[in-house]
Amino acid sequence: MLEKAVPYLKVAIVLLVVALLVLAAGLVRYVLLGGSGAGAPRSELERAVFAAEEAVRANPQDAGARVKLAAAYLEQNSVSSAIEQAEFAIRLAPKDPSGYYVLGLAQSESGDLKAAAGNLTKSARLKGQLGDFYADVYAALATVQEKDGDLKGAIKTMGKALDQAPENAVYLTTRGRMHEDAREWVWALDDYLSALQYVPDYEPAGDAYNRLAREHPEALEKLKEMEKASQKAQTKSK
Numbered sequence: 348m349l350e351k352a353v354p355y356l357k358v359a360i361v362l363l364v365v366a367l368l369v370l371a372a373g374l375v376r377y378v379l380l381g382g383s384g385a386g387a388p389r390s391e392l393e394r395a396v397f398a399a400e401e402a403v404r405a406n407p408q409d410a411g412a413r414v415k416l417a418a419a420y421l422e423q424n425s426v427s428s429a430i431e432q433a434e435f436a437i438r439l440a441p442k443d444p445s446g447y448y449v450l451g452l453a454q455s456e457s458g459d460l461k462a463a464a465g466n467l468t469k470s471a472r473l474k475g476q477l478g479d480f481y482a483d484v485y486a487a488l489a490t491v492q493e494k495d496g497d498l499k500g501a502i503k504t505m506g507k508a509l510d511q512a513p514e515n516a517v518y519l520t521t522r523g524r525m526h527e528d529a530r531e532w533v534w535a536l537d538d539y540l541s542a543l544q545y546v547p548d549y550e551p552a553g554d555a556y557n558r559l560a561r562e563h564p565e566a567l568e569k570l571k572e573m574e575k576a577s578q579k580a581q582t583k584s585k
Contacts (some may be wrong), residue, residue: 395419403432410440417449421456429453444473448484455487460495464488471507482511486518489525498529516542520552527559532566533573535559540570 399416406412413436420429433450440446451467454460467488471481485508493501505522512518523538536559542552560567 392419392422396423408439410436410443410446413439414443414445414449417446417453421449421453424456426453426456430457442473442475444470444476444480444484446470447473448480448487451484451491452487455491455494460491463491464495467491478511482508482515482518484508485511486521489521493525498525501525502529514545516546516549516552519545520549520555523552523555527555532559532563533569536563536566536570537573 396416396419399412399419402409402412403416413432417429417432417436420426420432430450430453433446433453436443436446437450447466447470451463451465451470454463454466467484471484471488485504489501489504489508492498492504502522502525505518505525508518509515509522519538519542523535523542526532526535526538536556539552539556539559542549543556546552
């Protein structure tokens, strides 16, 4: 399963903590740095939530701050609070894809898969972010589709994630597992092998490739034949 706050949102939360440490007043700085006052946040996640809450208090109309707070709540497993903040962010900035993204993630955690798929799809269609963001959105949407029993759709959507981030070993391995679940052994091996080409020491892909190659040697031979044919075609085209 993909992490709840995928890379884009995790980076946003970390940056928020850093910004607050730089700009906060003395008392807030003391609390964030682990002061001895009662109720001081101590873990990294607690600090992230505290920082996000402070940013929203400082500017309640800042949609970006609301998105980061929603992401922090989601990491904290406060799903209903995450949904509330994400919906608030969307009201403030209805054309910003990040609000729909975190809302979809939270709805997926709550089990509302239909709503999650709708908001993640809307996020993917809105402009304003870089390719890695949309890769994360498509990966989250694929996870929702898989949860909902649409394995074929999930594989197709993971392909869209990889269109945005073709060298992402995690996403390649995730799609490989989906291919395995669909009993598409050759394509699963191909994805695991591709992941290892980009990250040779990525253990999940390596373990999966070795296991599947042992269990389905005929699929491995088929993959080798496909690779030889591809190389031969490339040589002829030159």
